[in-house]
Every structure is written in structure tokens, then in C-alpha cells.
Amino acid sequence: MSLAEDWRSARPPTAGVHLDSAACSRQSFAAVDAATAHARHEAEVGGYVAAEAAAPALQAGRAAAGALTGFTAEDVDFTTGATHALGILLGDWQGAKTIACLPGEYGPNLEVMARHGFRTVPLPADDDGRLDPEAAGRALAEDPPALVHVTMLGSHRGTVQPVAEIAAACRDHGIPLLVDAAQAFAHLDCAGTGADAIYASSRKWAAGPRGVGLLATRPGLLSDQTRTVLSDAEVNVAAQLGLSVALGEHVAAGPALVQARLADVGARTRTLLAEVPGWRVVEAVDEPSAITTLIPPDGVEPLDVRARLIAEHRIVTTCAGIGRAPGEMTRPALRVSPHVDVTDEELGLLAAALTG
Template sequence: MKTFDIDRIRADFPILSREVNGKPLVYFDNGATTQKPKQVIDAIIRYYADMNSNVHRGVHYLSQISTDAFEVTRRKVQAFIHAKHEHEIIITKGTTEAINIVASCYGRAFITAGDEIIISAMEHHSNIVPWQMLCDEKGCRLRVIPMLDNGELDIEAYKSLFSERTKLVSFTYVSNALGTVNPVKEMIDVAHEHGVPVLVDGAQAIQHIAVDMQALDVDFFAFSGHKMYGPTGIGVLYGKEDLLNNMPPYQGGGDMIKDVTFEKTTYNELPFKFEAGTPNIEAGICLGDAIDYIQDIGLDAIKAYEEDLLAYATSRLSEIEGIRFIGTATHKSSVISFVVDGVHPYDIGVILDKLGIAVRTGHHCAQPVMDAFSIPGTVRVSLAMYNTKEEIDALIDGLKRALSMLL
């Protein structure tokens, strides 16, 4: 395992040296988006200063070097997640679009009236609404894996949901609202025993946990660049080659075609069939720099550091009288959600912000999760590799101060 140098890492993130409301910034909203290291920021500037041009379409020098850099990222993603082929890597604008591509394209090709799709009770809205839309359109049925009181999925109940009408399973690797790490390999294997493909939402896993498409044998995997220290507006859909080849394209336009006449259009090969129009070129290129940055530090080292940080934060927060943790699964990753008796989460978040401490409050785009716990929302502390125990101590001091004002 590589040596984890927290001081060097923090020095790479310019925003961490700024103040908010006259206080040093303490940033605990990493589940929403992560901050960017100077290596990624510099790469963004370098793209616009040195190579700005459209990709895949020009014979001139700038277009060629931009295209090469964009395709280098595709190969970096392939290696990072251990995909079999680089053309199985579809560049999207984020996890949400990636899931919608599968819902729209797989749904159009393989879902019919009366079919069933399985999702879980802990999903982000982005892994609920597209399937509801498909069910409304096709007349199919959504089935939901129930959740236990500790925020873990009921795996035995999951096994009982399958029928001859089940056509797809889609669930999150790590809950954005609870931090629960699901037993994804076991769940994938169960689905495959029934001959059913699986989509995994990896948005909250990719920056914390090493993933391997071959070991998981997952059919589709989606994630976003901005949650792994890269730019916003970029993401990835991984799909197995045969499934992607058999799915119709998501959008029509430039780059996703071979030939166009008014009578007929012939679609391009993978991955371009699913990449209509000019992509977010700068973000696509610089996602590669974010991957380089993570790999330079090492995901094993990041995981070990964050697990220690999570344990420390959980212990310190337990000191707060009246606190109730929402989501106490055995296996968690870098997220702590909580409520305090008699206090609205929003009020806590506002006061913490005055102290320079950024947390997320509300339902976290996971309203069914909040409904399951009969609460309107939580305070969510989501950790990243650049956070420290000293920042957690500042959070505890700030929380105590906020509660002294609110109770």
C-alpha cells in the first residue's frame, strides 16, 4: 500500500485554503461533489489554452490532439474499472444520463408490457424515476427490494422478487443517503442465476472502492466524474459489448452515424453509437487527469484512510446528546446521516455554514429512504480523502454550538 500523505494531498486542493464567513472552510459535502486538485484544474486550463477544438471530426492538428487526449481518457477508464474493451466505455454527462440511456435503450429493445424491473428501497431518484417513466410507457411493473431498520437491504426478500417476467435489476453500490455498502457481487450473482442483467449505480463507490467489471461480472455500471475529483458534466456508462450492440441508440445526431440519407440512417459502431453530438471535451479529457491523481495516491490507501476517518467521526458524533444515526449498516463508506431530537436538519446546516462547515441537509434525492425512517431529512456528513480528524473535531464543536442555540 502506498504511503498516505494527508498534508501533501490537502495542498493539492486550492479551495481548502479559503475561508467561509471568516472561518477556515471545512468541506463535508463530498457526496454531492468533490473538490478538484490543482492537477485537474491545470489540465482544464491547458486544454483551453493549448488544444481547444472539436473531436472526432477534424483532420487539422488541434482536432487530432484533442481527439487523441479524449480517447486516452476512455482507455484510462477502461483500465481503471477493468473493462474488457475500451469500446464498452460510453462517455456521458454523468450517472443520471448513463442510467437513462439504459432505461431508454434497453427498455425500448427488451421490455414489454407485464415485464418487471427490480430496484431497491435505498435508491437515488436518478435510479427510480427513469424506471418509473419506462413502466408508465411500457406498462411494466417496478418491484422494490425492502430495506431493514439498520439501512441494509433485505437480501432474502430480494431473492424472492424474481419471476419469469423479471427483465432487469438496478441498484446502488453505496447509498448516497446512508453510506450502506451493498453486497453487489452476491446480488449480481443472484440475478444472473435467473438470467437477468444488472445495472449498478457506482456514483458513490467509484472514488472510495476499487471496482473490477470482470470480477463483478456486472452488465452495466454508471458513475460521475465530479464525485471522483474530476470536472462536472462528465460521466461513464460501462456496458457489456453484446448488450450495447443489441440496444438502439439513445439520441440521434452527429458522430453516432455511419451514413445518413433521407431514406435511412446507418448507426456508428460502439462506443460512438451512444455519443451523439459534441461531448464535454474538456471534462472528458480532464477526467483522465482525475483518474491519474487517484491512482497516484492509490485506492487501497484512500480506502484505509477514509475508513479510519469514518470510524473517528462516528465515535465523536456519538458524544452528542439526542443524536440518532440514520443508517447503521455493518459495511459503510464515508457517509454519516443523522438527526437530532427536536431540531430540524436545515437549521443545523445553516448554523454550521456560518462557522465555515459545509454539510448537506434534506432528503438527498432519496425521499423514499427518508419516508422509510419517517423523517423529512437528515444532516449528512460525507467524507473525502482530504478531510481530517481536526476537521471532524471542528464539526463537533460547531454542532454543539448550533444545538446550544436551537434547543
């Protein structure tokens, strides 16, 4: 079978058309069964005994996460999600509190930065919101911030950021680089970023459970105290096991094959939806991501469209409000994010529903 057929057959049938992997993808039978079996085992032998039995599988999950992010298993900690991971990084930081990020930075990330007392400074970007590495390098040299934070793939726009290039500039100036890979992990190549820390969630393109994520950090970036707190924290082992299984499935499928397929999915989605009257596709056709952002016709509210698509057509998408990127967005948009199993027929159903 093809990658798409394998991916679809490993999951329960959809109750409609799922085009919302950037919000929450569909777990496999194996990931669901792993979490369920652990919960049952906790009831049988107690939570701590069950956690000890799960340790090898969790270590395999950390090893897979390390391989996918360019770190080692020992560098990886499980978290409750991406926002939790950023809070850990910023809460542990003992240096000056200036952090450089792009104008299109994810709104909730900006809130976390503000809560931890950080002042944000802008990184230069082009009209598409893409980082300008050369200009950024000059800016870092002239007025270096304490930290640089880059969201590799936005929640509001499927533009892939040149993280490896800014990482080189950060190394030249001794500035730690933190990378939000919530949308990029298991979607793009995250192993060659050169980041000092990279964090992600489980529920998006990795197709793991909700309420769990991961944080990979170079040795010495986090304090020993914080690493100890992370290792001793009360955790949802069942969810961590579900993520570990999902990561194993992703590695077995072939990350490069998944990346190529998702790039093709994005190109086909944008090509088809560009023909829908009144709607405007934001990303270039050949942008190597599977996220497509649609600007609606004047007077049309994406939130209402999302609700109608679910109620009348059983098609799941996302309304991206301006709070997702308050420094860049001026109006809400509709976000379409199919996974590797999407069919042309399903994309056609969305195009027809938007046209109608």
C-alpha cells in the same frame, strides 16, 4: 507525505472545512489545469482539432475507468453524469419494462425509471436498508424482473450494498444487473461487482469536474445505434480531460489505499459525531464508507443547520431530503462526507458547531 497530505497539497486551500465529497469533491490543480489548457487549445486551433489531439488522454481515462469498474476501455463511454447514463440504459432497453430495486432507491433514479415506462418491484432488504442476497435470489427465481438495478452506496445513507452477491443471482437467472456507482466509484471497490452495466459521476469521490460521468457496459448490452450516438454526441472534451486526469491521480494514489483511508475516515467521523448531544448517527461505526448520516433532534431542520454551518462556521455539508430515498426516508437528515484529507481538528469543529 501521507495519502492525506498528498491529496491536500495537490489542491487549492479550502475556504473553510469541506465535508461534502458525496455531493461534489475538490478538484486537483492538475485536473483544473488539464480542462483549462484544452479550452485554450480549442480557442487556438478549433474544437475538432483540439479534440483529436486530446484523444490519447481520453483513451487513458477510459482505460482507468475500465480498470476501476472491471471493464475494458472499449466498454466505457463518457456521459454528462449518472442520471444521463441511467437514461441511456433504460431508453435503449428493448425488453419487458419491470425493474427490481431496493426500497431505498435514489429518488431521481425512480423518476428516470418512471419516465421510461418501467414498473419497479422491490428487492428484499433488512432494517438497515441492506440487500438480503438470499431472499433476493429467491424472489428473482419466483418472479424474475426484466432488469435489476442496485445503487451500490446510497445518497441518503452510507450503507454499502453486497452487489457481487446479487450479481451472482442475476447471472443464474439471466437478468441484466445495472449498478449505480455514483457514490461508490473511487470510494469502494467497484471492479468486482459482476454487473452488466455500471455508471458513475465525476464530481463526487473521483474529484473530477462537474457535468461529466461515465458508463461501462458489457458488449452487446447497448445497441450499436446507441453506442454510435454516444461516440458522435456533442461533448465537453475539457471536462472529460479533467476527469481523465483525476482518474489517473486516483490510480496513482492506489485505489485500495484510498478505500482503506475512506473507511477509516468514516469510522472516525461516526465515532466523534455519536457524542454530539441530540443527534443520532445512522450507520454502524465499522460501515466501510466515508458517508455519515445524522438524524437531528426533534424540531431541528437539517436544511437550516446546513445553512448555519456555512454562514457561521464555513463548514460545508449536505441536507438529505426525503426525496433522495422516498421509499425509505421519513425525515430529512444531515450528511457528512469528508475525503481522505480530513483532519481530526476539522471533525471537531463540526462537532462543536452542532453542539452549539
